Amino acid sequence: MKPVKIGLCGLGTVSSGTFNVVARNQRDINARAGCDIIITHVGARRDNPACDLSGVQVSRDIFDVARNPEVDILVELIGGTTVAKELVLEAISNGKHVVTANKALIAEHGNEIFAKAKAAGVTVAFEAAVAGGIPIIKAIREGLAANRIEWLAGIINGTGNFILTEMRDKGRAFDDVLKEAQALGYAEADPTFDVEGIDAAHKLVILASIAFGMPLQFDKVFTEGITKISAEDVAYAQELGYRIKHLGIAKREGDSVELRVHPTLIPQKRLIANVDGVMNAVLVKGDAVGPTLYYGAGAGAEPTASAVIADIVDLARTLTADPEHRVPHLGFQPGELSSPTVRDIREIETAYFVRMSALDKPGVLSTITQILSEAGVSIEALIQKEQPENIDTAPIILLTNRAVEQHLLNALEKIQALPTVVGEVTHIRVESLS
Structure with a gap:
């Protein structure tokens, strides 16, 4: 196969890591890709002394990389969502596959980018956008x-x-x-x-x-x-x-x-x-x-570069594959999640950790537990700490059973309004993950 030529945009932490890992592991990377992978064009405002750019075309205008007809895959590692989006769309319009580590770009503009990629018959790969080196x-x-x-x-x-x-x-x-x-x-x-x-x-x-x-x-x-x-x-x-x-x-x-x-x-x-x-x-x-x-x-120059290069190798292997199947949701079949709704946080059900400070007086705890009970929130565990005699408040820590969040919020609003409760009531969600 002819070499796959890479255009690298940016020379920051992840970009320089990508450049150097490709140089260091060239033989292994090429063997796994089944072809030679070569970084031929770098777009960056300034050089990075950590990278030996001899023999590589360097442009101060990153859009030169997107327009270079010799580049097969553009790697976007400049960050942000404005210029990066323009750069990726320019590369797609010029028929180039794209690899990016830019989670904000994908999360906020991915639907538009994927649609453009599908129409142009190219792939957008983004393994490095989530959890760094974890594939x-x-x-x-x-x-x-x-x-x-x-x-x-x-x-x-x-x-x-x-x-x-x-x-x-x-x-x-x-x-x-x-x-x-x-x-x-x-x-x-x-x-x-x-x-x-x-x-x-x-x-x-x-x-x-x-x-x-x-x-x-x-x-x-x-x-x-x-x-x-x-x-x-x-x-x-x-x-x-x-x-x-x-x-x-x-x-x-x-x-x-x-x-x-x-x-x-x-x-x-x-x-x-x-x-x-x-x-x-x-x-x-x-x-x-x-x-x-x-x-x-989950971050760092070379762990993230590992994921970037994995996408490059993946693309090099599948340049003849149908890109529609490499875009996350555009190829889904109509079904239960074809038009999903995202649940409001107030509708979810989980257990809760609740912490508050209350006056150390008889009946305070029973009033709090009654409010929770009336809202349909039951208590699994409770910690009430003894305080020195000169302090008139005590921390109360509750662990509830599973309840609808709105029910808990209703109860906490009433508890917060009690004259015996001092300061803000804190609640943290609990997940068993089993």
């Missing part, structure tokens, strides 16, 4: 192809997982750990995307699209961050036999799906509860295979 998209799309995916749950943001791990292991406050995460380079100067769950929501909607054969609906994902999680919440969860993780969860529920990102209590005995630090993991439940767990580095 989770290929696992769901190919390895679990025989299964009806029932649900998936993932730790898909390393920054948030690092923060929660440090809070649990060392009893540190959220703000303190966040500063360290920024100093270590795990979190950006503006950490909003990571700590408020937006990054995880981008990734979750991509996984749901592959798992359930549905269009991308980023605007329908319920998203809640970890900024309100306290060291006390982490400690009390531990005392109850749980760990708090920031999860992305997608579930089939009849003719609808749940798409939600939020802090979640998980039983300590679950493998995914023991995924710590900046590592990622995705748990997928198929009807035939049962639960399967995928674990690894």
Whole structure:
């Protein structure tokens, strides 16, 4: 076969990792692809001293790469959603296959991009957009192809997982750990995307699209961050036999799906509860295979480059295949999820961890439990801590049985209004993941 020529756009962390891994593992990559894979054109505003660009065409205008008739596959690694979208659409209009690690681009504009790719007869591959070096998209799309995916749950943001791990292991406050995460380079100067769950929501909607054969609906994902999680919440969860993780969860529920990102209590005995630090993991439940767990580095230059290059090799092998079958949802057959609805978070049913501070007086606890009972929320476990005599409030920690979220919210609104309850009432969802 003739060589497959690659145009690489960007020379940042992942781009330079991709360039160097291709150079270092050229022989193995070519053998697996069944042809020579060569990076012939790089588009970047400036050079990267970590990359030897001798013998490679370099353009300061990245759109030159999209218009180069010699380039077979354009690799978009510039980030963002504005210029990146224009670049990808330009490459598609010029008949090029595209590989990207850009989760925001796919989550927010994937429907349009996939439609353009189908019309042009090209493929858009995006394994690196979710969970870095973990080949989770290929696992769901190919390895679990025989299964009806029932649900998936993932730790898909390393920054948030690092923060929660440090809070649990060392009893540190959220703000303190966040500063360290920024100093270590795990979190950006503006950490909003990571700590408020937006990054995880981008990734979750991509996984749901592959798992359930549905269009991308980023605007329908319920998203809640970890900024309100306290060291006390982490400690009390531990005392109850749980760990708090920031999860992305997608579930089939009849003719609808749940798409939600939020802090979640998980039983300590679950493998995914023991995924710590900046590592990622995705748990997928198929009807035939049962639960399967995928674990690894969710970010970083070479782990993400591993996924980028896997897509390049995949494309090199299948350049003659029908691209319609390489686009997630556009080839689905009419059926139960052809026009799915995404359930409102208030309709979902799960168990809950509830923490509040109340005046240490007789009858307070019975009033709270009565309100919960009247709302149809039953209590599974309760912790009430003794306080020193000079402190007139006490923390109350409840673990409920499964209940509809709206019922819990109705009860918490009444509890919050009690004159005996001091400060904000916290609730965190609990998942058994069994």
